Amino acid sequence: MKKGIEDTMDETATDFSQLADDAKTLLAATAQVAEQKVVDARKRIMEALTDGWDYVSDKSIACAKATDEKIRDNPYQTVGVALGLGALIGYLLARR
Numbered sequence: 139m140k141k142g143i144e145d146t147m148d149e150t151a152t153d154f155s156q157l158a159d160d161a162k163t164l165l166a167a168t169a170q171v172a173e174q175k176v177v178d179a180r181k182r183i184m185e186a187l188t189d190g191w192d193y194v195s196d197k198s199i200a201c202a203k204a205t206d207e208k209i210r211d212n213p214y215q216t217v218g219v220a221l222g223l224g225a226l227i228g229y230l231l232a233r234r
Contacts, residue, residue: 150194151194151198154190154191154194157187157190158187158191161183161184161186161187164183165180165183165184168180
């Protein structure tokens with residue numbers, strides 16, 4: 139079955155959240171290490187997390203805005219598609 143945009147966005151957010159948690163754990167574990175390489179690595183990880191979060195949230199907002207715009211530009215088609223999908227789902231569920 140094809141994944142919808144919402145499923146993909148949810149998976150991406152979950153994956154990013156797990157990555158952020160792992161990075162925070164790593165940062166906490168290396169907090170006592172004061173070598174310059176570790177300090178530099180910690181700084182790069184924090185920058186990457188910040189950039190990644192900004193990217194994910196910007197893409198999510200852009201997708202939501204595009205969807206909203208598409209629905210507002212085509213209200214009757216949107217209602218027709220929603221009605222058709224609702225009828226199809228109702229028919230399939232009633233057959234059980």
